Amino acid sequence: MKVLKDILYKVSINAVVGDTGIAINAIHFDSRKIGNGDLFVAVKGTVSDGHSFIEKAIELKAVAVICENLPEILIDGVTYVQVDNSNSALAILASNFYGFPSENLKLIGVTGTNGKTTVASLLYQLFKSAGYKVGLLSTVKILVDNIEYKATHTTPDSLTINKYLKEMNDEGVEFCFMEVSSHGIHQCRTEGLLFEGGIFTNLSHDHLDYHNTFAEYRDVKKTFFDELSENAFALVNVDDKNGLVMLQNTKAKKYTYALKSYADYKAQILENQFGGLLLKVNDSEVWTKLIGNFNAYNVLAIYATAELLGLEKVEVLRLVSDLESVSGRFQYLISDDKITAIVDYAHTPDALKNVLETINSIRTKNEELITVVGCGGDRDKTKRPKMGHIATELSTKVIFTSDNPRSEDPDEILKDIEKGVEPQNYKKSLTIVDRAQAIKTACQLAQPNDIILIAGKGHESYQEINGERFDFNDYKTVQEFLKQLQK
Numbered sequence: 001m002k003v004l005k006d007i008l009y010k011v012s013i014n015a016v017v018g019d020t021g022i023a024i025n026a027i028h029f030d031s032r033k034i035g036n037g038d039l040f041v042a043v044k045g046t047v048s049d050g051h052s053f054i055e056k057a058i059e060l061k062a063v064a065v066i067c068e069n070l071p072e073i074l075i076d077g078v079t080y081v082q083v084d085n086s087n088s089a090l091a092i093l094a095s096n097f098y099g100f101p102s103e104n105l106k107l108i109g110v111t112g113t114n115g116k117t118t119v120a121s122l123l124y125q126l127f128k129s130a131g132y133k134v135g136l137l138s139t140v141k142i143l144v145d146n147i148e149y150k151a152t153h154t155t156p157d158s159l160t161i162n163k164y165l166k167e168m169n170d171e172g173v174e175f176c177f178m179e180v181s182s183h184g185i186h187q188c189r190t191e192g193l194l195f196e197g198g199i200f201t202n203l204s205h206d207h208l209d210y211h212n213t214f215a216e217y218r219d220v221k222k223t224f225f226d227e228l229s230e231n232a233f234a235l236v237n238v239d240d241k242n243g244l245v246m247l248q249n250t251k252a253k254k255y256t257y258a259l260k261s262y263a264d265y266k267a268q269i270l271e272n273q274f275g276g277l278l279l280k281v282n283d284s285e286v287w288t289k290l291i292g293n294f295n296a297y298n299v300l301a302i303y304a305t306a307e308l309l310g311l312e313k314v315e316v317l318r319l320v321s322d323l324e325s326v327s328g329r330f331q332y333l334i335s336d337d338k339i340t341a342i343v344d345y346a347h348t349p350d351a352l353k354n355v356l357e358t359i360n361s362i363r364t365k366n367e368e369l370i371t372v373v374g375c376g377g378d379r380d381k382t383k384r385p386k387m388g389h390i391a392t393e394l395s396t397k398v399i400f401t402s403d404n405p406r407s408e409d410p411d412e413i414l415k416d417i418e419k420g421v422e423p424q425n426y427k428k429s430l431t432i433v434d435r436a437q438a439i440k441t442a443c444q445l446a447q448p449n450d451i452i453l454i455a456g457k458g459h460e461s462y463q464e465i466n467g468e469r470f471d472f473n474d475y476k477t478v479q480e481f482l483k484q485l486q487k
């Protein structure tokens with residue numbers, strides 16, 4: 001139980017109607033979850049407007065309402081607090097309600113188009129191996145040290161974040177690594193959190209359905225760095241042309257990492273093969289089981305962060321070499337008849353290009369590279385032809401298929417993808433709507449030593465069609481077909 005005026009601390013308020021001395025049981029931004037004595041925060045969303053559920057929340061016994069516009073009819077006994085931005089107010093309320101949990105541990109945010117899950121999860125792994133209690137908020141899962149929870153978002157809503165951070169405080173967690181998505185920043189999900197550091201991986205085409213332009217998408221990411229405190233560190237990849245943009249207005253201590261440019265943390269790839277990467281990081285050599293150029297960036301970001309957080313250089317190098325790949329991120333198996341199948345979460349043009357270039361750089365050119373890929377429904381449509389183009393340019397055969405069509409017609413999504421295929425590549429590609437059939441066909445086409453890449457779904461355990469989620473996992477599917485079809 002908390003008193004309303006205490007949890008309003010630091011919330012920028014325009015008007016109050018009613019008593020702020022009342023007790024608040026719980027905070028909710030979804031009217032359907034309201035119970036007796038709760039506070040309802042009305043948020044203007046992308047589909048509906050939370051303000052239209054204020055009455056419903058009061059019927060369910062909400063005692064206080066936070067809103068941007070006061071309702072015309074005010075109910076006696078209910079306290080109304082008017083604010084400029086309900087999402088921002090929600091984040092501050094959440095932090096107050098749970099007792100500022102981000103201040104009781106070292107919170108590190110990872111942002112960028114690709115690599116957030118990889119960097120955050122591997123930092124979790126590394127700090128666990130170093131003997132600390134650690135937390136993780138990621139696309140794949142939420143970890144409160146050893147306790148695992150299902151993740152619904154890359155960056156959960158501010159109430160959920162603060163709830164888990166509080167649980168981490170109770171468990172004695174010292175470091176928490178979290179992914180910070182552009183949706184998360186834009187919807188103020190991370191507002192009011194005290195970050196010890198921020199990491200920028202890279203920026204490329206994604207989510208242009210939500211953010212109208214690339215510049216808007218970039219500027220949203222930048223606000224995360226603008227809001228870091230002077231005690232925090234900001235670590236950015238300066239091989240990406242937007243790396244320095246992120247640092248332009250930050251108060252945080254600035255650090256850079258790069259493979260190609262001058263930087264505080266530099267790495268060079270000495271060897272790049274299916275077994276892993278041999279890197280020279282600043283002056284030391286380090287071997288890692290992770291594969292591909294892009295993972296050299298991830299490993300470097302992890303190395304730099306561990307050092308900035310005070311771990312010993314020699315220990316960090318040892319721990320880096322023990323890191324295991326993250327589920328659905330370049331996860332691979334080699335079948336008994338020597339077919340390699342790789343499952344990777346590449347669901348953006350840039351990620352797909354990187355993963356295909358990586359495979360091409362380590363395969364000998366005699367084998368086929370068969371790619372199975374699709375694009376999500378109800379998501380950025382402009383990336384579809386780009387991914388169609390990249391897949392066919394960089395593979396020897398491509399099977400286009402479905403990847404969570406959601407409410408869209410799968411055939412229409414596939415037509416959008418096919419538009420990006422150049423005439424000279426037509427004969428390389430075929431389209432099979434059913435993902436399991438597409439994977440099966442890839443397995444049938446593959447000969448010993450060939451490589452199959454299944455891109456886009458990574459760790460996901462479902463295929464979402466027409467709002468319904470069916471059990472589906474790329475790794476299990478390909479593993480079973482390769483066994484069944486053994487040549």
Ligand SMILES: CC(=O)N[C@H]1[C@@H](OP(=O)(O)OP(=O)(O)OC[C@H]2O[C@@H](n3ccc(=O)[nH]c3=O)[C@H](O)[C@@H]2O)O[C@H](CO)[C@@H](O)[C@@H]1O[C@H](C)C(=O)N[C@@H](C)C(=O)N[C@H](CCC(=O)O)C(=O)O
Pocket residue numbers: 029030031032042043044045046047048049050051053152153154155156157181182183184187
């Ligand atoms: C587009 C988007 O980001 N939507 C998020 C947003 O929901 P919304 O704006 O659509 O909400 P809405 O349905 O319009 O409802 C408005 C308000 O009315 C409330 N409501 C609604 C109905 C009702 O009966 N009563 C009621 O009170 C809702 O609780 C909400 O507060 O706010 C919700 C609460 O925080 C999020 O769960 C929801 O994420 C949806 C499910 C989603 O799919 N988001 C994706 C795109 C996302 O956030 N992805 C990023 C990762 C992207 C990446 O790969 O980088 C992520 O961080 O996960």
Ligand SMILES: Nc1ncnc2c1ncn2[C@@H]1O[C@H](COP(=O)(O)OP(=O)(O)OP(=O)(O)O)[C@@H](O)[C@H]1O
Pocket residue numbers: 112113114115116117118119139154179181201202294295297298328329330344345346347350351352354355458
């Ligand atoms: N540093 C990187 N640069 C470019 N591509 C990368 C990098 N790291 C990973 N990738 C590619 O992007 C895919 C997604 O990686 P990861 O899940 O780590 O990114 P993410 O930023 O968490 O994505 P999401 O926005 O969906 O949460 C990987 O499967 C891989 O193909």
Ligand SMILES: N[C@H](CCC[C@H](N)C(=O)O)C(=O)O
Pocket residue numbers: 154347375376377379403404456457460
């Ligand atoms: N976080 C990303 C994941 C996309 C993964 C892909 N499998 C899809 O469903 O489009 C998104 O919500 O856009």
Ligand SMILES: [Mg+2]
Pocket residue numbers: 116117118138139140154179
């Ligand atoms: Mg992620």
